Amino acid sequence: MAGPFFQSTPHLPVLSVVLLLILPFAYASSHAFYNIFFHPLRSIPGPLLWRMTKVPYDYYLFTGNLIPKIAELHRQYGPIVRTAPNDLSCTEAEAWEDVFAHHQGKAEWQKNPARQSNPPNGMPNILGADRENHARYRRLLAHAFSEKGLQEQRGTISHYVDLLIDRLRERARRGESTDMVEWYNMTLFDVIGDLAFGASFNSLQDRKQHEWIPAILGNVQSVVVASVFREYGMPWLNRWAVPRRMQQLRVRNFMYAKQKVVERAELGAARGDFWDRILIKSVDDNAGGEGMNQGEMLNNASVLVLGGSETSVTTLSGLTYFLLQNPEKMAMLVKEIRSSFKSDDEIDAFSVARLTYLSGALEETMRLYPPVPFPAARMPSQGEGTMCGLSVPEGVSVQMSQVGIGQRPDYFHLPEQFVPERWLDEPPPEFAGDNRSALQPFVVGTRNASRPRIGIEIRLTDMQCIGRNLAYAEMRLIVAKLLWHFDLEAAAGGVGDAWLQQKAWGLWSKKPLYVRLKDVAS
Known part of the structure; x- marks a missing residue:
């Protein structure tokens, strides 16, 4: 005799389907609860x-x-x-x-491993390395980013900044508007190419942005977007979910890095650039363990180019925008620059350090438009x-x-306004209570040495980016030379309030910033 169970067996497939539909919903609901x-x-x-x-x-x-x-x-x-x-x-x-910050006797807070992505060859770069490997990478680069290293590099930096001025003068004489984001990109990309690899990318010379620039930015975007599915344990979905263009740029970025490392290695270890020490310590594919193997060189080459150009480009672009939006601040900065030097020859990577209003303008830009927002x-x-x-x-x-x-009003008085004066040694009384140490635009982790900014009290002692000195020297020099030689005004329809409304995947996806330049010598 058939009991109730046997009578219901024809409905088991339906019940299975219902359960398959209900169980995920119940699982998600329980987690949400x-x-x-x-x-x-x-x-x-x-x-x-x-x-x-x-x-x-x-x-x-x-x-x-x-x-x-x-x-x-x-x-x-x-x-x-x-x-x-x-x-x-x-x-x-x-x-x-x-x-x-590092705390004696306590383990450091680690980067979320689920959101870290190794490059295509699977080897970590300096941004994603563990403490031991990070220290090894940093030792290899320490001299290049030191004060002494900067002294040795100032001639190279000045060369490209002067070339930028020449190229902008061409535009000014023709009365053409120009996208300053693009020119800042070309300049800083050429500088880091020469400093890191002993050879420029020739963007300024050719008046054309090198193809590695969009490839690097596309690689960053690809990594950020891919982290969404990687964190869910479904990295295989990235093949379809990550936009194809981003995937292609990621591959292209790796290709350019490989090409540059191979070319640089063929030149030997006596070029006077960042790569000398790496090559000296990396003989026989880093058999001694103090240098980098070939794969590590590839990955860190891309990071050097990105870190040595993109964040400074962001700050310079933001500063240009804020100055155009605040002509009275522009006038104050122009006055400081043109009254501090008697000729262009006096302006170099070290003399510009005494321009306190310029330093304040850079800090204020990074407060309102941080180069690394997260x-x-x-x-x-x-x-x-x-x-x-x-x-x-x-x-x-x-x-x-x-x-x-x-944007915190309890940290910064009038937080939405561009006020470089708040960063001076003796700011206006209404800004004296600003919590300036809250701003840490160059923070990257617990393993980096820092140096207090001029006129600004920094509470932390071990957090600043290795490339900070170079970045400030480049940015100050570019702005000083630019405003020494040119008057700037927004091109018709080129700058508006909407410029800051940008998307960001790790880094800002910047819009063009069109400016007209008038050569003050003409």
């Missing part, structure tokens, strides 16, 4: 959907709109915001010390970590919102 009511971060404010699931965060990351969105959330919810079930965004100044997220390495008195469980990522920090 846990994330809201039982998760250790349940008391941290943030939008409900963001606290339930990581989907909103990943959507804004994938579309390039995460940076302004996170700043908006900070304005709404406060200095510490839960931006995903296991993610916090922070704008508290003390978090730089708690999360990024430093890599950090997470406690072992057990819980403590940030701003808050216990951060293992497995939770903390990210600093540079844009959010710069």
Whole structure:
């Protein structure tokens, strides 16, 4: 006799399909319920959907709109915001010390490994290396980025800045508007090419941007977009989800790096550039262990070119925009530059360091338009970590919102206004209370040595980017030479309030910045 069970067996396939549909929904619902009511971060404010699931965060990351969105959330919810079930965004100044600085006897907060991507050959570069390998890479590059190294490089830097002025003078004489973002890119790309590899990319000479520039930026975008699916454990989806153009640029970036490293190695180790010491220490594919093997050279070549050009291009472009939007500040900066020198010959990478208003204008630009808007997220390495008195469980990522920090009214008086004076040794009284140490535009981790900026008290001692001295020298020199020789005005339809409304995948996707130049000598 057939019982009820046997009578229902024809419906088992239907039941299986129903269960397959219901179980994922039930699984996701249970996780969302846990994330809201039982998760250790349940008391941290943030939008409900963001606290339930990581989907909103990943959507804004994938579309390039995460940076302004996170700043908006900070304005709404406060200095510490839960931006995903296991993610916090922070704008508290003390978090730089708690999360990024080295603490004796305590494990450093590590970069979230799920969001790190090795280059195609699988070997880490200086940005993604562990502590031991990072120290090895840094030793090889330390002299090139030192004060002494900068002394040796100033002739090279001046050569390309002077070539930039010549090229801009050609445009000025023809009365043509010019995209300053493109010219800054070409200049700094040529400089780092010569300093790092002993040979320019000839962008200024050819008056044409080298193809490696878009390839490097495309590689960064590709890595950021791919991290969305990699973190879900589905990297195979990147083949279809990451835009094909980004994938192609990533491959092209690796190809250009390989070509440049091979060409540089053929020149030997007596060129006087960054690569000399690397080659000397890397004989027989780094048999001695003090240099770099071929794969490491490829990966670090790309990082050198990116770090030595892109962030400075961003700052220079932003400064140009803010000066055009604030003509009274432009006039003050022009006055400082033209009254400090008697001739162009006096302007070099070291003499420009005394231009305090220029230094303030650069700092103010990086406050409003940070060159690296999101430093890599950090997470406690072992057990819980403590940030701003808050216990951060293992497995939770903390990210600093540079844009959010710069916009805090309790840190910066009139935070939306471009005020270089706030960075002077003796700022106007209304800006004397600004928390200037909250701004850390060159922070990259716990393993880097720093030097306090002139006139600015820096609380941290081990956090600044290795290329910081070079970046400041280049930027000051370019701006000083530019405003010594030219009056700048916005080209018709070329600059507007919408210029800052940019997408970002790790770095800003900058719009053209069209400017008309008038040669003051003509």
